[in-house]
Amino acid sequence: MRLLKRLLRDLNSGLSPSEDEVVRINDQYFTLTPALRDGLKNREGLVYSGRYLGRDRRLFEPSSLLLQALASEPGTRKAHVDRDTAWLFVCGRDIFHESIVAVEGELSLGSHCLVMYGGRCIGYGRYETAGDQRIIRNMFDLGALLRRET
Amino acid sequence: MRGREFFLERYSRLGHSLTGDEVAPQAIRVNPLRAEDGEVVEALTDNGVALKKIPYLDHGYIVEHTEFSLGATLEYLLGLYSLQEAASQLPVQALAPGPEDTALDMCSAPGGKTTQMAAYMMNRGVLYAVDASRDRLYAVENSLERCGVTNCLVYHGDAKRIELGASFTKILLDAPCSGNYVTDPDWFSRRSLRDVEANAERQRRLLSRAVGLLERGGRLLYSTCSLEPEENELNVQWLLENHPVDLEPMAGPGTPVATEVFGVELDPKLSLCRRLWPGDGTQGFFMAEAVKL
Numbered sequence: 001m002r003l004l005k006r007l008l009r010d011l012n013s014g015l016s017p018s019e020d021e022v023v024r025i026n027d028q029y030f031t032l033t034p035a036l037r038d039g040l041k042n043r044e045g046l047v048y049s050g051r052y053l054g055r056d057r058r059l060f061e062p063s064s065l066l067l068q069a070l071a072s073e074p075g076t077r078k079a080h081v082d083r084d085t086a087w088l089f090v091c092g093r094d095i096f097h098e099s100i101v102a103v104e105g106e107l108s109l110g111s112h113c114l115v116m117y118g119g120r121c122i123g124y125g126r127y128e129t130a131g132d133q134r135i136i137r138n139m140f141d142l143g144a145l146l147r148r149e150t
Numbered sequence: 151m152r153g154r155e156f157f158l159e160r161y162s163r164l165g166h167s168l169t170g171d172e173v174a175p176q177a178i179r180v181n182p183l184r185a186e187d188g189e190v191v192e193a194l195t196d197n198g199v200a201l202k203k204i205p206y207l208d209h210g211y212i213v214e215h216t217e218f219s220l221g222a223t224l225e226y227l228l229g230l231y232s233l234q235e236a237a238s239q240l241p242v243q244a245l246a247p248g249p250e251d252t253a254l255d256m257c258s259a260p261g262g263k264t265t266q267m268a269a270y271m272m273n274r275g276v277l278y279a280v281d282a283s284r285d286r287l288y289a290v291e292n293s294l295e296r297c298g299v300t301n302c303l304v305y306h307g308d309a310k311r312i313e314l315g316a317s318f319t320k321i322l323l324d325a326p327c328s329g330n331y332v333t334d335p336d337w338f339s340r341r342s343l344r345d346v347e348a349n350a351e352r353q354r355r356l357l358s359r360a361v362g363l364l365e366r367g368g369r370l371l372y373s374t375c376s377l378e379p380e381e382n383e384l385n386v387q388w389l390l391e392n393h394p395v396d397l398e399p400m401a402g403p404g405t406p407v408a409t410e411v412f413g414v415e416l417d418p419k420l421s422l423c424r425r426l427w428p429g430d431g432t433q434g435f436f437m438a439e440a441v442k443l
Contacts, residue, residue: 033300035276036301036303038276039278039303040303042305042313042315044307046303046304047284047287047291047304048287048294048302049303049304050301052291063295064227064296065295065298065300090227117224122227122228142228145227145292145295146221146227149289149292
């Protein structure tokens with residue numbers, strides 16, 4: 001929960017799941033609807049439940065579901081990119097400042113932002129300097145869904 | 151009792167002359183939890199993909215042309231669509247679980263039909279998914295996350311024995327089966343009649359368990375991608391003879407099932423089941439829908 005809360009704070013999110021509503025399975029975190037909570041009679045063999053939030057790694061690795069929830073919050077910082085840049089990002093690359101099409105919220109050095117393509121979130125990064133360039137350093141992207149399976 | 155000629159001759163005796171070289175085109179299913187059909191079609195078409203709506207499927211499209219893998223696009227990663235062969239989209243569409251259902255996918259991996267069930271349920275109700283292979287469940291988990299599924303409880307275990315503490319209004323048993331040669335180029339050299347019979351026996355145990363988990367009036371959709379009657383018609387005949395179920399008529403593509411197999415007369419109700427044979431734009435598939443009495 002510590003790493004999850006840190007990520008939410010870094011992204012300026014208003015979400016604050018309480019310990020009571022979060023189900024933990026190994027290093028993964030989930031929330032349940034009331035119907036699922038009622039249906040969860042047996043936890044033996046349970047590997048996934050309800051809305052997947054993400055998992056603890058060195059940093060918290062957010063799920064696609066959490067990213068889309070964060071993207072729907074008006075207060076989170078967002079950097080919008082075009083298709084070519086989005087593709088390079090999900091391949092693990094950083095984003096040059098010049099490739100940012102639009103920004104929501106204030107993007108200052110060291111701040112974290114969601115990376116958006118076509119109104120949907122494809123990952124997040126940290127705004128940094130690299131040499132004489134300003135970049136969004138790739139912290140997590142949806143290409144992880146493919147990389148996990150290989 | 152194996153080999154290309156042996157199996158093709160069996161299919162011929164079932165009334166279908168096949169070459170053994172039939173193929174099925176790639177297909178996608180738009181995920182209504184994440185997108186409208188039009189948005190996905192437009193995005194892929196703009197990038198040079200040619201799609202053709204499959205008339206009998208709610209959200210299915212044949213991929214007529216693409217110059218890149220549709221399993222590695224931004225739209226795929228965002229869960230806007232899944233790769234799912236046309237015939238394999240039919241069982242869930244026929245079962246049509248809804249938001250009010252408590253549903254079970256008994257053999258869930260790799261998860262395509264599980265995410266499809268969640269979409270029909272509009273992410274409401276409770277969807278249980280079970281699979282015996284922990285390794286294959288990682289793919290299920292990935293698919294659920296990618297497709298935005300939030301109403302699913304996933305268990306690692308043997309569906310024949312696992313205790314979930316629930317009974318169900320809808321069950322999908324897309325049973326582990328012998329498969330068919332359309333999706334496996336080495337199928338004829340790898341399969342024998344003994345394999346088929348062993349799979350049929352395992353499927354009967356799964357069918358028994360499924361009926362036990364159903365509420366009275368609940369519906370079971372049994373499907374396989376096997377062409378072999380032991381895993382299809384003969385198993386459903388066995389189901390009718392041994393469990394309190396009746397068959398429901400199935401609409402859609404394919405043909406009604408023959409009620410005579412290799413000289414054995416079957417219950418006339420078997421004609422309510424559907425068969426898709428290779429060569430009609432899909433792989434082979436069998437579906438039966440039963441209601442618990």
